[in-house]
Amino acid sequence: MAHHNPHAALPVPYVTKLGEPIKAGQTLSIKGNFNSDANRVEVNLLEGAAQIDPGQAALHLNLRFDEKKIVMNSFVSGAWGKEERESLPYKPGDPFELRIRINFLQIKGDCTLDTVHWGGRFYQIPWETAFPDGHLKAGQRITLYGIPKGERWNLDLLGKGGDILFHFNPRFKEKHIVRNSCKGGVWNKEEREGPFPFEKERGFNLTIENEPYSIQLFVNDERVGTFAHRTENPDHDYIGMRVDGNIEVTNIDF
Numbered sequence: 001m002a003h004h005n006p007h008a009a010l011p012v013p014y015v016t017k018l019g020e021p022i023k024a025g026q027t028l029s030i031k032g033n034f035n036s037d038a039n040r041v042e043v044n045l046l047e048g049a050a051q052i053d054p055g056q057a058a059l060h061l062n063l064r065f066d067e068k069k070i071v072m073n074s075f076v077s078g079a080w081g082k083e084e085r086e087s088l089p090y091k092p093g094d095p096f097e098l099r100i101r102i103n104f105l106q107i108k109g110d111c112t113l114d115t116v117h118w119g120g121r122f123y124q125i126p127w128e129t130a131f132p133d134g135h136l137k138a139g140q141r142i143t144l145y146g147i148p149k150g151e152r153w154n155l156d157l158l159g160k161g162g163d164i165l166f167h168f169n170p171r172f173k174e175k176h177i178v179r180n181s182c183k184g185g186v187w188n189k190e191e192r193e194g195p196f197p198f199e200k201e202r203g204f205n206l207t208i209e210n211e212p213y214s215i216q217l218f219v220n221d222e223r224v225g226t227f228a229h230r231t232e233n234p235d236h237d238y239i240g241m242r243v244d245g246n247i248e249v250t251n252i253d254f
Helices: none
Strands: 012-017 026-034 038-048 057-064 069-076 083-086 096-100 103-109 111-120 127-129 141-159 164-173 176-183 206-212 214-219 222-228 241-252
Touching: 012 111, 026 241, 038 096, 057 083, 103 111, 164 206
Parallel strands: none
Antiparallel strands: 012 103, 026 096, 026 111, 038 057, 038 103, 057 069, 069 083, 127 241, 141 164, 141 206, 141 241, 164 176, 206 214, 214 222
C-alpha cells in the first residue's frame, strides 16, 4: 500500500513506481484540482518504463477540456489501440477525485495534486472485523472508502455482547444519515440532523474519529455530524466494526 502526504502538494508531472501489482479489489485514488486554465490532463498506468514510449500503457486516460471529452486508450507494442470516449463531467478549476498490474503510474498536465493512494483489498459485504489493538481508542480514527450501490448501507461500531454502540446509516430515499445505538437488542433514539453528501455510484471517503466526548464524522473531508458517546468507557468499549448493505467498499484505513 502506498500513501503520500495529503498536506503537501505533489509535483506534476508525477511518476511513481508501484511496489507490487494492483490486486483484484484494490483501488487507485487520485485527488487534486484542475487548473483554472486547464486544457488536458493525463493519467497513465504503465508497464516496463516510466514513459508511454518505450514502455506500454495498459490504460491511458486523457481528460480533454478543449473537447469536453474523456479519451481512454492503451499503447501496446508501439501502437495505440482504439479510442473510447465519454463526456467530461469536470470543468477547469474543479476539484476532482479519480478512482481507478502495472509497474508505473504517470500523471501530467494542467492540474495540481493533493494525494495519490493505492491499496485496499476485496471486502465481502457484510464485512466485520475486530479493531487491530482490540479497541478504537480515544484519538483514533477509521477511514472507509466506498461507492453506494443502492438505497441503504450502514457502518456499525460494535461492543461486547452484540451491542451496536454506534450505527451510521445513510438512507437515499429519505436523504438523511440516521445515527443510533442498539443495546440489549433495543434501539435507542435516532439522530437525523445534518447534510446528506452521498450520491449513488459516486465514490466517497468517510472518516470516524473517536474523541473524548463524541464521535466526529467527516465525509470527503467535510464535517457532517457529531454523535455523543452512548457508552460509559469510549476509550475501551468500541471493539470492532461491521459494514453492511448496498455498498462497494474499496478500502478501510485504521
